[in-house]
Amino acid sequence: MTAVVAADGLGKQYGRRWALADCTLRIPPGRVVGLVGPNGAGKTTLLRLAVGLLRPTAGTIEILGRAPGDDAGQLGRIGFVAQDTPLYPALSVADHLRLGGWLNPRWDDEMARRRAGQVGLDPKQRAGKLSGGQRAQLALTLAIAKRPELLILDEPVASLDPLARREFLQLLMSIVAEAELSVVLSSHLVGDLERVCDYLVVLAASRVQLAGEVDELLAAHRRLTGPRRDPRTLPAGQEVIEESHTDVQSTLVVRCGGPVLDPAWTVEELSLEDLVLAYMSRAREQGPADRTLSVLR
Amino acid sequence: MIRLTWRQFRAQAMAAFGALAVIAVLLAITGPQLVHLYDISIIPCQARGDCSAAATALASRDSVLQGLGVVLVIVPGVIGVFWGAPLLARELESGTYQLAWTQSVPRKRWLAVKLGLVGLASIALAGLLSLMVTWWSSPLDRVNADPFTLFDERGVVPLGYAAFAFALGVTAGLLLRRTLAAMAVTLVVFAFVRVAVTLWVRPRLLTPRHIISGLGQSPGLGTPSPPQPGDWVISDATETAAGRVIGQNGAISYGGGRYGILFGPQGNGRVALQGVGTCPNQFPAQAGAPGGRPSAAFQRAAQECIARLSVKQVMTYQPTSHYWPMQWYELAIFAALALVLTGFCFLWLRRRFA
Numbered sequence: 001m002t003a004v005v006a007a008d009g010l011g012k013q014y015g016r017r018w019a020l021a022d023c024t025l026r027i028p029p030g031r032v033v034g035l036v037g038p039n040g041a042g043k044t045t046l047l048r049l050a051v052g053l054l055r056p057t058a059g060t061i062e063i064l065g066r067a068p069g070d071d072a073g074q075l076g077r078i079g080f081v082a083q084d085t086p087l088y089p090a091l092s093v094a095d096h097l098r099l100g101g102w103l104n105p106r107w108d109d110e111m112a113r114r115r116a117g118q119v120g121l122d123p124k125q126r127a128g129k130l131s132g133g134q135r136a137q138l139a140l141t142l143a144i145a146k147r148p149e150l151l152i153l154d155e156p157v158a159s160l161d162p163l164a165r166r167e168f169l170q171l172l173m174s175i176v177a178e179a180e181l182s183v184v185l186s187s188h189l190v191g192d193l194e195r196v197c198d199y200l201v202v203l204a205a206s207r208v209q210l211a212g213e214v215d216e217l218l219a220a221h222r223r224l225t226g227p228r229r230d231p232r233t234l235p236a237g238q239e240v241i242e243e244s245h246t247d248v249q250s251t252l253v254v255r256c257g258g259p260v261l262d263p264a265w266t267v268e269e270l271s272l273e274d275l276v277l278a279y280m281s282r283a284r285e286q287g288p289a290d291r292t293l294s295v296l297r
Numbered sequence: 298m299i300r301l302t303w304r305q306f307r308a309q310a311m312a313a314f315g316a317l318a319v320i321a322v323l324l325a326i327t328g329p330q331l332v333h334l335y336d337i338s339i340i341p342c343q344a345r346g347d348c349s350a351a352a353t354a355l356a357s358r359d360s361v362l363q364g365l366g367v368v369l370v371i372v373p374g375v376i377g378v379f380w381g382a383p384l385l386a387r388e389l390e391s392g393t394y395q396l397a398w399t400q401s402v403p404r405k406r407w408l409a410v411k412l413g414l415v416g417l418a419s420i421a422l423a424g425l426l427s428l429m430v431t432w433w434s435s436p437l438d439r440v441n442a443d444p445f446t447l448f449d450e451r452g453v454v455p456l457g458y459a460a461f462a463f464a465l466g467v468t469a470g471l472l473l474r475r476t477l478a479a480m481a482v483t484l485v486v487f488a489f490v491r492v493a494v495t496l497w498v499r500p501r502l503l504t505p506r507h508i509i510s511g512l513g514q515s516p517g518l519g520t521p522s523p524p525q526p527g528d529w530v531i532s533d534a535t536e537t538a539a540g541r542v543i544g545q546n547g548a549i550s551y552g553g554g555r556y557g558i559l560f561g562p563q564g565n566g567r568v569a570l571q572g573v574g575t576c577p578n579q580f581p582a583q584a585g586a587p588g589g590r591p592s593a594a595f596q597r598a599a600q601e602c603i604a605r606l607s608v609k610q611v612m613t614y615q616p617t618s619h620y621w622p623m624q625w626y627e628l629a630i631f632a633a634l635a636l637v638l639t640g641f642c643f644l645w646l647r648r649r650f651a
Contacts, residue, residue, distance in 0.1 A: 075398075075401045080395070
């Protein structure tokens with residue numbers, strides 16, 4: 001099966017700063033991928049590289065088996081909703097749906113109108129007067145009605161209130177169930193993605209910190225609490241992601257190949273949020289990308 | 298893509314072409330009256346031989362509509378600022394380019410359609426306005442002694458100006474990615490190029506003709522009168538035998554150029570032509586009565602001095618017959634500039650935006 005996203009040593013440099021460095025990823029098809037990371041971690045850069053709005057400085061990226069290109073064929077296979085959901089403020093909702101039909105040969109007009117109706121968009125309303133939630137709904141409708149194989153959403157819920165957030169994600173899930181497509185969506189909040197994603201990519205300090213199926217990731221990580229102990233004395237196969245110590249007690253987040261057998265530890269499962277936070281704080285301790293470059297290689 | 302571009306542009310297009318239609322109606326009503334007036338006032342007086350009074354009367358008609366010539370000068374700049382500059386800048390500034398570029402339409406086509414549709418509308422607007430103004434003013438232009446003064450308000454050059462201004466605006470918007478900044482830059486650069494071409498390129502579009510005469514025989518001081526009515530006098534320089542320019546319009550710059558000595562009826566004083574040569578002191582002690590005409594003896598001596606030093610007057614001018622070839626050449630220059638800018642836009646879009 002062709003990977004939906006296949007990146008190899010992908011990097012993008014702005015001036016002297018690497019917005020994204022040494023990114024290697026293979027995302028299998030049919031997943032809802034959460035791309036998580038703090039602000040400025042390179043999420044938007046990665047997504048813009050994927051849709052061809054940017055050109056890589058280093059490495060390669062292939063989407064659905066092809067390099068992102070400026071041709072109608074490849075553009076038609078990817079639906080994209082950019083950050084802040086840009087729309088033409090002077091054009092109405094109906095104009096936007098018409099525009100989608102004009103610009104996309106595989107456009108599903110019936111579905112576009114039905115979805116717009118479902119979420120309560122007034123066709124005569126100008127896009128400039130829509131609320132944040134309605135803008136996001138309209139942008140999503142535009143991206144989905146072109147019948148893409150891959151849907152890419154950049155911080156789609158960042159500007160929405162909690163209710164609009166839930167509605168948006170519900171709509172997204174119903175679309176995924178109906179249309180059998182792969183989705184990549186980014187957010188700086190794990191909570192947004194927890195319910196919808198089955199694949200997770202953690203991006204921090206311009207690098208991929210973690211990538212994999214959510215179930216496998218959760219199964220492979222444990223929080224260990226026990227008497228104070230030097231983490232270097234752990235058995236092989238247990239990689240410490242995060243550690244904190246008091247005078248008498250150590251708390252470790254570890255990635256482990258098998259079960260933790262040491263009876264001294266209290267072993268707990270991690271929530272997705274804790275897992276992501278552990279990797280993010282490790283990335284911050286390790287500092288900016290340039291210093292860790294050789295270590296990670 | 299054409300339908301989307303039209304949807305975004307139609308309000309502005311309708312406003313502009315609506316205004317053009319109003320102007321067309323006004324001109325269609327008043328134009329025939331002007332022709333009639335020409336027929337009854339100018340044609341009879343031409344038979345008599347003196348037309349100055351009738352021509353003045355004709356030229357004072359419909360002065361508001363005559364102001365359309367000025368509008369025609371401004372329109373290309375307005376097109377560049379309000380249609381050209383925001384065309385890409387607004388999309389880049391507001392982020393909607395991300396929406397447009399991720400539909401199933403390649404960027405090249407997106408740019409080509411935008412440039413094609415709005416660019417052609419720009420050229421059509423300027424072209425139609427120029428056509429109307431040129432047609433309407435033809436009776437006035439026939440009595441106007443100086444067609445070259447209205448060179449950029451008539452004929453085909455406004456099409457070139459509009460095409461260039463539009464392409465310039467688009468390019469500025471693409472490079473600056475800010476609508477307001479692009480508008481300002483477009484206005485400044487367009488005005489500069491227009492002035493530069495008018496002052497420094499237009500006089501040399503075709504090799505100008507020269508009339509060389511002795512200084513004393515030149516038509517006179519002040520603005521020289523053209524060899525034929527309607528010719529465009531570019532310069533009337535006083536030159537030494539070696540071809541060095543020592544003055545303009547019959548005046549010789551004297552004493553470092555700070556004092557112009559009028560070498561004509563008002564001229565007086567002891568003339569030693571600095572940097573040219575000196576004449577033996579044949580000048581009478583008295584040039585003439587103070588404030589009056591120079592004495593005959595002074596004038597004779599001055600003429601001899603000029604003849605001895607071979608000082609000559611060189612008039613450079615474009616004859617009326619060059620008017621239309623120059624229109625086409627200037628159109629070609631601006632059209633070429635517009636094409637270069639358009640090509641640059643495509644190149645830049647491919648290079649800078651993946």
